[in-house]
Amino acid sequence: MSELDLAQAVLAGDRLALARTLSHVENNTTEGRSTLSKLFAHTGHAHLVGVTGASGTGKSSLVNQLARYYRHPGEGLLPLRVAVVAVDPTSPFTGGAILGDRIRMRDLAGDPGVFIRSMATRGSLGGIASTTAAVVQVLDAAKFDMILIETVGAGQSEVEIAHLAHTTLVVEAPGLGDDIQAIKAGILEIADVLVVNKADLPGVENTERALRGSLDLAHPLPQRIRHHGQFETVPGQDDRIEAAEPIWETPIIRTVAIEGTGIPELVKAISDHRTHLDATGGWVLRERWRLKTELDMLLTNRLVEGFYTSLPAGVYDNTLQDMLERRISPYQAVEKLIEMVI
Amino acid sequence: MSELDLAQAVLAGDRLALARTLSHVENNTTEGRSTLSKLFAHTGHAHLVGVTGASGTGKSSLVNQLARYYRHPGEGLLPLRVAVVAVDPTSPFTGGAILGDRIRMRDLAGDPGVFIRSMATRGSLGGIASTTAAVVQVLDAAKFDMILIETVGAGQSEVEIAHLAHTTLVVEAPGLGDDIQAIKAGILEIADVLVVNKADLPGVENTERALRGSLDLAHPLPQRIRHHGQFETVPGQDDRIEAAEPIWETPIIRTVAIEGTGIPELVKAISDHRTHLDATGGWVLRERWRLKTELDMLLTNRLVEGFYTSLPAGVYDNTLQDMLERRISPYQAVEKLIEMVI
DSSP, rough: OOOOHHHHHHHHTOOHHHHHHHHHHTTTTTHHHHHHHHHHHTTTSSSSEEEEOOOOOHHHHHHHHHHHHHHHHOOOOOOOOEEEEEEEOOOOOOOOOOOHHHHHHHTTOOTTTEEEEEEEESSHHHHHHHHHHHHHHHHTTTTSSSEEEEEEEEEHHHHHHHHHHSEEEEEEEETTOOHHHHHHHHHHTTOSSSEESTSSSSSSSHHHHHHHHHHTTTOSSSSSHHHHHHHTTTSOOOOHHSOOOOOOOOOOEEEEEGGTBBBBHHHHHHHHHHHHHHHHHHHHHHHHHHHHHHHHHHHHHHHEEEHHSSTTTTHHHHHHHHTTTTTSSSHHHHHHHHHOOO | HHHHHHHHHHHHTTTHHHHHHHHHTTTOOOHHHHHHHHHHHHOOOOEEEEEEEOOTTTTHHHHHHHHHHSSSSTTTOOOOOOOEEEEEEOOHHHHHHHHHHHHHHHTTTOOEEEEEEOOOOOOOOOHHHHHHHHHHHHHHTTTTSSEEEEEESSHHHHHHHHHOOOOOEEETTTTSSHHHHHHHHHTTTTTTTEEEEEETTHHHHHHHHHHHHHHHHHTTTTTHHHHHHHHSSSSSOOHHHOOOOOOOOEEEEEBBEEEEEHHHHHHHHHHHHHHHHHHHHHHHHHHHHHHHHHHHHHHHHHHHHHHHHHSOTTHHHHHHHHTTTTTHHHHHHHHHHHHHHH
């Protein structure tokens, strides 16, 4: 299939072409990049929902239940097309991800309105985030209404991946470790909706109280700070983007995903957040910020690759050797290499 | 104090100068960079030990106990000078880190052979890792024998920070989440020593069995793969570095840090690992790989900053606007911006 056909087939809803395009994109092939460029004009429709939380919180079940709910929203409501992208930057075992897919698929198998993709990539963080961004664009162009981006953990990776979403859910569960407070601090900033899953377990009140306490504590840090935190690390700043988003009161929703309890309430919170973004101009701010993050990632990769390619053979290794022998410091090494190329 | 004095004062063991230099380095000031370049020639002596693990494993107590042990190693043994660098990429609250310091300090307060520094930085991941590298260099030049680099979590951040250490401890504890297997997969690769802390809790046998099972499962992934994983993301590769390290059988050590149980065994495992690295040439391989990681991080930052500075005013914002309106794709935007500068 030629590139042109591939993009057109994806737009026409061909699942095989979709899977093939995603493989091209994940492997960063020329065909993948050019298909992406063709599909990009057709993106911007989907609601991107990030779902993150530590191992053991039952995130995957929650994502499954959300997908099922969107497919069967009850009488008089139109089902939405749902894609799930599961990103596990800590797992080097593709096998695990594929197995996970199969288990998930059992639930939603054969439904053409559902598409699930796991990415168990071992690349650099920047690489994972930009590949995820590209995968999400393909799915957006393929007319999925809701794209659920699931990530493991509570570290910097999740913060990076949260930049890709319009709405970020942070999933907690009772009784996972005793220094909950510490974890919350960082993760609260990216949460648009907090979910306490496994809410039938003992300790749910404590977990919810701790979360609410942290939210109150973080009160001088509303969405405004979220943006500051992000933009201070991004070059080429733009005053318009630094404008604060209107304040959104982060709701805390209790769920028991395996029983489906709380899912309608969670779906409503997600939809409320979208309404809020639409009504306040927050949607456009997040779109800018998502695309800016992606542009910066791609630029960085290009610049670095280009630089290494231009270095005369042997220079890099000799410089590193000089560093090892403490003849030149890392900063001096950088100056030396840069002077050589520019 | 002039830069020259600052570097000399650090080398002479002046704690105030040390703290001041670290602040300069963390804020990436000109004085910080130039002091670093002066100090770099005096580095390469310290044994850098990374300590990572999820929240709730009792990592901090473990690090405290290690520090105490190195200071009071028992009759006939020389105490070592110990520095602790606590990196929490998820915490935006500097206040928390400072509070943590005070609690820690109570234990080891007034001992001039101990220095503790917390970094609760909000920067990008690359920024945190290169700042940590610089902080560690200053402490190395200040003649600390053991530098314990403590990080929270099990994500990409820890993998990045593990690149800074000669020996990486991964800390687990019984009963933290039900899908332990999933977490282990990624983290196993960076572990030189596995610690099961809180080994007096029920479930310790299960945790240890799961870890041992994962180690066996990962058997085709010894240190050799560790290096592959790292270098495939780093440009400017060097065949010599890709050479595999000799195989090291990752030990599993049980501890109850708050009681000091297992600390001598852990200290021995760390020391055995250093002996192994020295005897097999692994030390030099890790030194190269540490310094290469740092060089690549600094180069990337410099290239990106330089590029944004060279862009004509307004071009970046207009390009982003074109992306927002789907007139050009992210890849096309990158090409356009690059052509403008180069």
